[in-house]
Amino acid sequence: MSPTLPAGFGMVEGVPEERYQEWLDCWLGAFGSPPGADEAMVGFYRRTHxxxxxxxxxxxxxxxxxxxxxxxxxVLPGGATVPMAACTGGSCHPTLTRRGLMSVTLDRLHRRAAEEGKALCAGGVSEWPIYRRFGYGPATWYDSVEIDVRRTRLRDDVPGEGVRPRRVEGAEAREVARRVYTRQAATTPGEVVPPDCFWDRLAMDPGSPELEMMLALSGPGGPRHCAAIGDRGLVSYRIMPDWTDEQAPNNVLQVIDFLAADDETAGALWRHLFSIDMIGEIHVWRLPVDDPLRWWAVDARWIRTRPKDGMWLRLIDVPRLLSARTWSADGALTLRVHDDQGYAEGTYRLEAGAGTGSCARDTATPDLEMDVSALGAILLGGTSAAGMARSGRIQAKDPRHVRLWDTMATPERAPFISYWF
Structure with a gap:
């Protein structure tokens, strides 16, 4: 049964143009960053949202x-894409929490996703306990990284030696980023393909970091710099000035975008960042958990990482998703999935061979049993089914079935998403 609004409230789907800024201020104001009368920022969100x-x-x-x-x-393992409902913009005035308002809006988003033929819903979550109740599970992870470049450096054998990036800005930076991201995303499970207008931010005022902070791409800093290597890579960053008591430079370089189509380009971009004068630390808000950087450093102990949950998935069409992704090993499993909202409820037979899979509803005794949030978490292979089974989130008739899932599901590259929507 769908939740209903309490008395005294109404809901509109499709905000009138003249009230869009009110809607945006309501959403972003809940996170402390209402754009107000900033026309460039409001215009960006109007195009992307x-x-x-x-x-x-x-x-x-x-x-x-x-x-x-x-x-x-x-993007699924293997590079196939499926249509997704990217759920974002969730907010509630602090005087009205615990009234069921967010439940009503999320219920509508899930029903709309099913009506539009979306295979799944996804989002980055503000608070861990909330979204599991609505069927979401953490499927991608990333490292937040701080590099002390005074105490470590890159190895001499890091690829990209002699490749120097060139300065780009404005519309050129926008187009290079869009093209590189398209190439990079095709090989990275968990990536979400943004609209072209998302890259407009690189053509906006380079002196203003507010939009990047609102998009959770970076913190404050000086003017934005962009450096590109052909159509193979682009890095954007800001430098936050700092000086020691002895008046020695101790600046922090904050990476915003790090886009590379291959390891040689990635190595060349890191070489550039490590070579910038007067930098004490490099901060990267999001880096893949399997990124080669730690192995490219002479002493990786000076690369401090904090693992964080990234994209959470809420599955709508289980057979479509399990049939569309590639699999790393042959095998067959029967899954029982529980879903209070009904979209993914059922028993499914998954058969994988030669890298491809097929999935359909079945009536056999399940090998694995779980709720929809657990299946969302393990869909891409970035969250261990074995770990979830040990916690009781997955029930297995035979422990070997859990290990088989992990063997089949783990992709060549760790699932990752490089930006929020």
Missing amino acids: PPERAIAIYDDGGYVATNTSLHRDF
Whole structure:
């Protein structure tokens, strides 16, 4: 049964153009960053988060809760893409929490995803306990990285020696980033293909870091710099000035975008970052957990990493997803999936061979049993099914079945998403 709004509230799907800024301020204001009258920022969000997709709950005083879902393509292991509902923009006024308003908007987003033929919903979550209740599980992970470049350096054999990036800016930076990201995403399970207008931010005011902070791409700093290597790679960054008590430079370089189509390009971009004068530390908010950087450093102990959960998945069409991705080993498993909202509820037979898989509903006794949030977490192979089984989140008739899933599901590259939507 779908949740209903409490008395005194209404909901609109498709925000009128003249009230879009009110909707945006309601959403981003809940996170402390309302764009207000910043026309460039509001214009960016209007293009990337269009009013016709927005949902708002209102009372007599105006909008009090928001949500939206966007049309995106989601990259599965093997490079195939499936249509996804990118759920974001969830907020509720702090005086109205625990009233069920967010439950109403999420229920509508899930029903809309099913109506539109989306295979899954996805989002980055603000609070871990909330989203499991709605069927989401953490499927991608990343490292937040701080590099003390005064105490470590790159090995001499890091690829890309002699390859120097060139300075780019504005529209050129935008186009290079878009092309490189398209190539990079095709080989990275978990990536989400953004609309072209997402890269408009690289053509916006390079002196203003506010949009990047709101998009969780970087912190504050000086003017944005962009360096590119052909159509193979681009790095953007800001430098936060700092000086020691002895007046020695101790600047922090904050990486915003790090896009590389191959290891040689990635090595050349890291060589550039490590070579910049007056830098004490390099900070990267998101780096793949299997990134080669730690092995390219002379002393990786001075690369401090903090693992964080990235994209959370809520499955809608289980057979479509399990049939579309590639598999790393041959095998067959029967899965029983529980879903309170009904979308993924059922028993499924997965058969994989020669890298491909097929999945259909079945009535056999299950080898593995779990709720939909657990299946979302292990879908890409970035979250261990064995670990979830030990925690009780997955029930297995035979422990070998859990190990078989992990053997089949683990992709060549760790699942990763490099930006939030």
